[in-house]
Amino acid sequence: MKSIVKIASIILILIAITNCNKNQERAFYPALDVYINISLPQYNTLQVPGGWAYVAGGLKGILVYAKGGNEFVAYDRNCTYNEVNSCGTAEVNTDNIVVDCLCDGSQYNIFDGAVNNSPATLPLKTYQTSFNSGNNTLRIYN
Numbered sequence: 001m002k003s004i005v006k007i008a009s010i011i012l013i014l015i016a017i018t019n020c021n022k023n024q025e026r027a028f029y030p031a032l033d034v035y036i037n038i039s040l041p042q043y044n045t046l047q048v049p050g051g052w053a054y055v056a057g058g059l060k061g062i063l064v065y066a067k068g069g070n071e072f073v074a075y076d077r078n079c080t081y082n083e084v085n086s087c088g089t090a091e092v093n094t095d096n097i098v099v100d101c102l103c104d105g106s107q108y109n110i111f112d113g114a115v116n117n118s119p120a121t122l123p124l125k126t127y128q129t130s131f132n133s134g135n136n137t138l139r140i141y142n
Contacts, residue, residue, distance in 0.1 A: 027083045029059050029076060029125055032142045036064075039136045046072065046138070052092055052110065055140065060089045062127065062140060063099065065110050070131045074140045075099070075113045075124035081106050083122060090124060099124065 034057045038046040045051035049068035054061055058076040065073050079086040079101035088103035098116060099108040106120035113124035130139045 025084050026122070026125075027059060027078060027086070029078075029142065032057055032062075032127060032140060034062070034140045036138050036140070037136055038138055043138075050096065052096065057140070058127070059125075060086075063090065063092065063110075063124075064129075064138065064140065067111070070133055072129045072131060072138055073111075073113070074127040074129050075108075076127065078125065079104060079106060079120065080108075080115075080122040080124060081118075081120040 034055060036043055036055055038044070043053050045053050046064060046066045049066055051066045053064050054077070055064055056062070059078040061077040063075045063077055067073060075090070077090040079088045079090055081101065081104045088101045090099045090101050090108065092110065093100050097110055099110050101107070101120065104119055105117065106115065107117040108114065108120070108124050109116050113126055115121060115123055127140050127142050
């Protein structure tokens with residue numbers, strides 16, 4: 001009888017752990033290889049440090065942030081709380097420092113995609129970037 005109780009307890013603990021980590025699953029992000037010319041009017045905000053722009057691609061679109069110099073970061077706009085079935089698209093807050101997921105209240109730091117406010121525990125999905133200053137072209141890829 002004691003062994004049945006132990007087994008049942010172990011099963012319940014495993015179920016609880018599995019359910020708690022459900023929002024930890026990473027979504028499937030499609031292959032990405034996008035080029036943008038930051039000289040174009042729709043991307044001119046990327047020519048100054050702290051500027052950002054939305055770009056088509058990825059799972060729910062891409063947020064590109066200009067760190068300064070020729071350094072850029074790019075995030076998928078898919079909110080990461082319950083990432084596989086995310087309820088929303090991440091949007092830059094009016095302060096231009098925080099990225100909000102309006103449907104669940106999660107917030108992320110625009111500088112590195114890290115979580116500022118839960119319920120999200122995973123950072124925004126980051127893509128690789130490379131910048132060609134000769135032709136002002138930014139490549140975003142995974």
